[in-house]
Amino acid sequence: MSFPNPAIGDLVATTIENYSKEAADAVTRNNGLLNRLKKRGNNRAYVPIDGGTAILQEIQYAQNSTSMWYSGYEQINISPSQIFTAAQYPIRQAAVAVTFSGLEELMNAGEERMIELVAGRVENAANTLQSLIAVGIYSDGTTAKSITGLQALVSTSPSSGTIGGIPASTWEFWRNIAYSAVTNGGAAATAANINRYMDAVYAQLVRGSDKPDLWVADNNYWMLYKQSMQPMQITESSEMAQAGFQNIMYMGSPVIMDGGFQGYGTYGDANASDFMPDGGVPANTMYALNTKYLHYRPHRDRNFVPIRGDRWSVNQDATVRLTGWAGALTTSNRRFQGVLSA
Numbered sequence: 001m002s003f004p005n006p007a008i009g010d011l012v013a014t015t016i017e018n019y020s021k022e023a024a025d026a027v028t029r030n031n032g033l034l035n036r037l038k039k040r041g042n043n044r045a046y047v048p049i050d051g052g053t054a055i056l057q058e059i060q061y062a063q064n065s066t067s068m069w070y071s072g073y074e075q076i077n078i079s080p081s082q083i084f085t086a087a088q089y090p091i092r093q094a095a096v097a098v099t100f101s102g103l104e105e106l107m108n109a110g111e112e113r114m115i116e117l118v119a120g121r122v123e124n125a126a127n128t129l130q131s132l133i134a135v136g137i138y139s140d141g142t143t144a145k146s147i148t149g150l151q152a153l154v155s156t157s158p159s160s161g162t163i164g165g166i167p168a169s170t171w172e173f174w175r176n177i178a179y180s181a182v183t184n185g186g187a188a189a190t191a192a193n194i195n196r197y198m199d200a201v202y203a204q205l206v207r208g209s210d211k212p213d214l215w216v217a218d219n220n221y222w223m224l225y226k227q228s229m230q231p232m233q234i235t236e237s238s239e240m241a242q243a244g245f246q247n248i249m250y251m252g253s254p255v256i257m258d259g260g261f262q263g264y265g266t267y268g269d270a271n272a273s274d275f276m277p278d279g280g281v282p283a284n285t286m287y288a289l290n291t292k293y294l295h296y297r298p299h300r301d302r303n304f305v306p307i308r309g310d311r312w313s314v315n316q317d318a319t320v321r322l323t324g325w326a327g328a329l330t331t332s333n334r335r336f337q338g339v340l341s342a
Contacts, residue, residue, distance in 0.1 A: 024304040027130045028296070031137060032245045032256040033150070033289070036214050037296045055089040055297050057164060057330045087164025087330065091299065092136075092147040095307060095324040096129040098122055102317030125323055126304065137329055138258075138280055147328050150216075153294070154287055154337040156180070164330065177204045177288075177338035188342060189284065191227035198225070201288050201338040202251060210290060210336060212253055217286040219259035221340070225250070225286075259283075284342040293333035302326035 028034040066077040098121045108114045139149030152163060158175040159168050166174045179201045181189040189197060198215075205212050217225065226248055235249045247254040259280045281287065307322040331337065 022126075024298070027133050027304075030130070031134050032258040033137060033214070033216055033291075033294075034296050035245070036291050037294060040291050055091060055328050055330055056086045057089065057295060057332045058086050059332050087166055087332070089148065089164050089297075089328040089330045091326055092145060092328055093302070093324065093326045094129060094132055094136075095322050096125045096132075098125045098321045098323070100319050122323075129304065129323060129325060133325060134280075138282070149329060150287060151282060153329065153331045153334065154289070154339045156285075156339055156341045158334070163334065168334075174334050176334040177201060179338065179340050181284075181340065181342055189221060189224055189340075191224050194221065194224045195228050197340055198250060198286070198288070201340050205288055205290065205336055205338050207336075210292070211251070212288040212290050212336075212338065214253055214289045214291050215250055215255035215286060216258050216281055216289060217255055218281040218283050219257055220284050221286040222248075222255065222257035222259065225255055255286075282341075286340040288338035288340070290333070290336040293331055293336050295330045295332065296327070297330055298325060298327035 028038040066079060068077055070076055098118075100117075100121070104117065105114070108117045133147075136143075136147040137149050138151060139146055140151035141148035142152075148163065152161065154176045155161060155163075155168075156178050158178045161168055163174065168174050179185070179197060181187065181193075181197055184200070185193065185197050187193060202212060229248065245254075245256045245258075247256040249255070302324050304323060304325055307324040311320045311322070312318060
């Protein structure tokens with residue numbers, strides 16, 4: 001199918017296609033966590049999917065049981081070892097519509113005016129879809145049909161819930177580290193104690209060279225950490241700074257502020273009419289992440305691209321073009337992720 005005015009349909013389609021890669025890149029470019037995951041692409045952190053009913057994330061959950069000391073002609077254990085399993089994450093979908101009424105087409109009949117109108121609508125749609133994905137990245141996964149976000153993958157209640165089809169209550173290896181400032185530390189986080197709390201989280205996440213390589217904090221905890229440091233101690237990751245993210249170093253890893261627009265409503269809440277979703281890290285929360293085991297998995301064929309052809313209602317003088325995204329945020333090892341919360 002095509003628009004009643006084929007030239008308009010071609011213009012909309014071409015504009016969306018031109019914006020597709022830019023919009024997809026903007027999602028990772030403007031989100032501190034995804035920015036790091038994309039840079040880790042060669043370590044399977046940013047790996048598009050190309051099919052299947054679910055996203056399978058392979059997990060090494062046990063050591064090989066055949067390792068042993070031996071002497072001379074002693075028989076060596078060659079029994080098969082079950083060391084792999086896989087978490088299964090559902091493919092989630094998101095879309096946004098670009099619409100035009102017949103009257104708008106008539107009012108903007110000139111080529112330049114129509115190009116300007118189409119470009120504005122498409123750019124707005126792309127920005128809106130980017131915001132929706134950004135909100136999902138930090139969500140708790142309870143919103144119907146949404147992706148499972150960081151609040152679920154790195155939970156403040158790590159021994160409850162089912163992530164990737166694996167119940168954390170049953171499998172201890174599938175529990176992240178959670179540290180409460182009040183419950184575990186004895187007092188609310190302040191500039192005087194936040195370093196000690198971060199140390200307590202960090203110490204539980206190091207195994208040889210495996211350690212957190214990114215800390216993502218809300219605005220409050222990021223400022224507490226910054227205030228805890230003397231001016232001469234403050235250094236930053238040049239890589240994250242060049243990407244545009246405010247950051248301070250901790251144990252060789254950047255601590256970035258990704259707290260969203262504090263005070264604005266999110267989609268679906270009572271203040272949704274403000275059209276400015278929070279997104280970002282929840283208030284008074286800081287994640288210690290090993291991004292080697294976190295994965296942003298957009299579908300190759302549905303990463304901010306047009307969804308099939310044009311649409312219009314049989315009883316309305318209006319046309320619609322959809323832009324879509326599909327994929328998930330996954331983890332292959334929760335045990336190497338940590339969260340510091342109030």
